[in-house]
Each structure stands twice: as structure tokens, then as C-alpha cells.
Amino acid sequence: MGQGKEVKTRTETPTEIQERGEIFFFYRPKVEREEAHSPDDVQRLYIVLRPESGERSVESKQSPDSGKEGRISHTNQTKHQGTATEGGLYGVQVHGDGKKTLPDLSKPSTPFWGFVELVTTNIEDIKSALKGEEYDTATRGHRHKPPARPLGEGIYRLVRHNPGNRSTHTHLVYKLEFPPKEEKKEPQESLNIERQGSFVIQIRNPEHGGRGQFQGLQSKRKAVFPAHLHGEFGRRKFIPADPPDLLNYQGCEFLLISASDDVEEELGLELETEEGGEQPECSDLVTTFGECASAAPLFKGMFQDL
Numbered sequence: 528m529g530q531g532k533e534v535k536t537r538t539e540t541p542t543e544i545q546e547r548g549e550i551f552f553f554y555r556p557k558v559e560r561e562e563a564h565s566p567d568d569v570q571r572l573y574i575v576l577r578p579e580s581g582e583r584s585v586e587s588k589q590s591p592d593s594g595k596e597g598r599i600s601h602t603n604q605t606k607h608q609g610t611a612t613e614g615g616l617y618g619v620q621v622h623g624d625g626k627k628t629l630p631d632l633s634k635p636s637t638p639f640w641g642f643v644e645l646v647t648t649n650i651e652d653i654k655s656a657l658k659g660e661e662y663d664t665a666t667r668g669h670r671h672k673p674p675a676r677p678l679g680e681g682i683y684r685l686v687r688h689n690p691g692n693r694s695t696h697t698h699l700v701y702k703l704e705f706p707p708k709e710e711k712k713e714p715q716e717s718l719n720i721e722r723q724g725s726f727v728i729q730i731r732n733p734e735h736g737g738r739g740q741f742q743g744l745q746s747k748r749k750a751v752f753p754a755h756l757h758g759e760f761g762r763r764k765f766i767p768a769d770p771p772d773l774l775n776y777q778g779c780e781f782l783l784i785s786a787s788d789d790v791e792e793e794l795g796l797e798l799e800t801e802e803g804g805e806q807p808e809c810s811d812l813v814t815t816f817g818e819c820a821s822a823a824p825l826f827k828g829m830f831q832d833l
């Protein structure tokens with residue numbers, strides 16, 4: 528619960544935390560399936576980020592002890608887009624091989640494509656995007672779209688990394704609190720959601736056409752960035768998620784590139800979740816989203832209840 532904290536274990540590692548918050552993973556089973564038993568049954572994997580604070584926003588003249596860093600970063604964002612950010616829904620989508628998983632951290636440099644589906648200040652919007660649906664089709668009759676199921680809960684950081692020998696880039700790093708360490712991790716393992724992970728995250732220039740496996744969103748769904756953010760791209764096709772405000776635009780396309788399953792070793796940054804917070808009643812996911820659907824994947828690390 529909460530955004531946890533991070534400890535820099537190697538002060539010489541040139542990293543800067545740009546954003547802190549909570550991360551939630553959900554998956555939606557394919558239509559007409561109540562739950563998945565393997566990645567083949569997964570329609571889509573979702574990541575919800577709930578930003579709370581960042582170094583940069585604290586730097587921006589607010590009193591660091593106001594206890595409201597989270598709000599500050601939202602306020603900064605408000606200026607640009609008219610809404611504050613309570614959370615974003617990020618759909619990690621089909622890769623070339625059709626799998627809906629995170630990139631495999633044991634195979635570094637595997638890129639996966641995703642996009643920002645929803646940015647909102649109202650958690651109800653996210654709940655409604657994750658819920659199930661009944662609908663009728665002309666050709667296939669009545670269909671049931673199952674609700675998304677919770678898969679993981681933890682903390683994340685957006686980190687600017689300046690290794691010196693190559694150009695500055697940004698990482699999305701996270702550490703799970705749920706499922707608890709001692710539980711199974713059946714769905715997590717099959718969808719490559721490790722206990723902790725580090726991905727290089729790159730934002731795609733919406734003006735560059737897709738090719739090959741990164742076809743991307745249709746033009747009308749692509750993000751329209753305001754001029755000051757659009758200017759960050761210059762002539763580049765991809766840029767770091769810097770500033771993180773880039774992720775506050777629906778239709779923003781990004782690549783997650785597997786980097787490491789050991790954040791400390793890679794970046795000299797130890798992520799610490801809240802002590803003793805491994806009881807289901809401590810779950811912010813359940814508090815926030817309610818008993819949205821079977822929580823067996825979240826608490827027991829299993830695809831289904833026994």
C-alpha cells in the first residue's frame with residue numbers, strides 16, 4: 528500500500544526519480560471466457576499507474592514537507608491538459624507473436640508495444656473501462672466480455688538514467704506487493720510479470736508511420752501532444768518518457784523494452800514496499816477498485832479459485 532520508498536544503494540549511479548506511485552496489473556480474458564488458464568486465453572494485459580510524486584515536481588518550488596507532493600505533480604500536469612491525473616490505464620498490447628504478456632526479462636532488449644488507453648482523475652472511469660460487458664452482435668449473437676481480473680499490485684518509479692557511455696533514457700521499474708512472496712505465481716509467470724522488473728520505456732513520435740510489427744494505433748486514435756511536448760521529439764522516432772507528462776495523453780504509444788529483473792543491480796536502486804502489508808485487507812487495489820472480479824490471481828497467484 529502507498530507508494531513505498533526507494534533507497535539509492537550506489538550513489539554514483541546517475542539516476543533521477545521522475546515519478547513515484549502505485550502500479551496495478553490486470554488482464555482481461557478473451558470473450559466468452561471467465562478466466563484465463565494460459566496466455567492464450569488473455570485478451571489484453573493492462574497496467575494502471577497511479578502517480579503520487581516525483582523529484583521534479585517537488586523541485587518546482589513547493590514546500591517538500593507539505594505532504595502533498597502527489598498533488599503538486601498533478602497540478603503541474605493540470606496546467607497542460609485541464610485535468611489532474613489520478614491514474615492512467617495503459618494497455619500493453621499485442622506484440623508481433625500475438626502474445627499478451629510483458630516482455631520476458633530473461634531476454635533483455637525484447638520490445639513490446641503499448642499505448643495509453645485512458646487518463647483520468649476519476650477512478651470510476653478506470654473501473655468502468657475494466658468491467659465486463661454484455662452485448663449483441665449481428666453475426667455471432669449475444670456475447671459476454673468478461674471483466675478484467677487483478678494480477679498484481681506494487682510500487683513503481685519512472686527513472687531517468689544517464690549511464691554516461693550511452694544516451695540518457697528512462698526506465699519504468701516496479702516491485703510487487705501482491706501476490707505475496709510465498710504464494711504461487713502461476714498467471715504472473717505465464718504473463719512475464721516478475722516480482723520486480725525494469726523496462727526501458729520509450730515514447731513514440733505520433734507523426735512517424737508504423738512499419739512491420741509496430742503498426743501502432745490508427746491515426747485518429749494517436750495522441751495529440753501540445754506543442755511544448757511535441758517539440759521534444761524533434762526528428763526522432765522515439766524519445767525517453769521525459770518528461771513523464773508525455774504519458775498523460777490518451778493514445779500515447781510506447782515501447783517497453785525488457786532490461787532487468789534486478790532493479791538494484793541494474794540501477795543501484797532498491798524499491799521498498801510497505802512492511803507487513805501483505806494481508807489482503809492492506810491491498811490498495813481492492814480498496815480502490817473494489818472486489819471487481821475474482822482476486823485469486825492477485826492474492827493466491829492462481830488463475831482461478833479452487
Ligand SMILES: [Zn+2]
Pocket residue numbers: 688690696698
Ligand atoms: Zn538504463
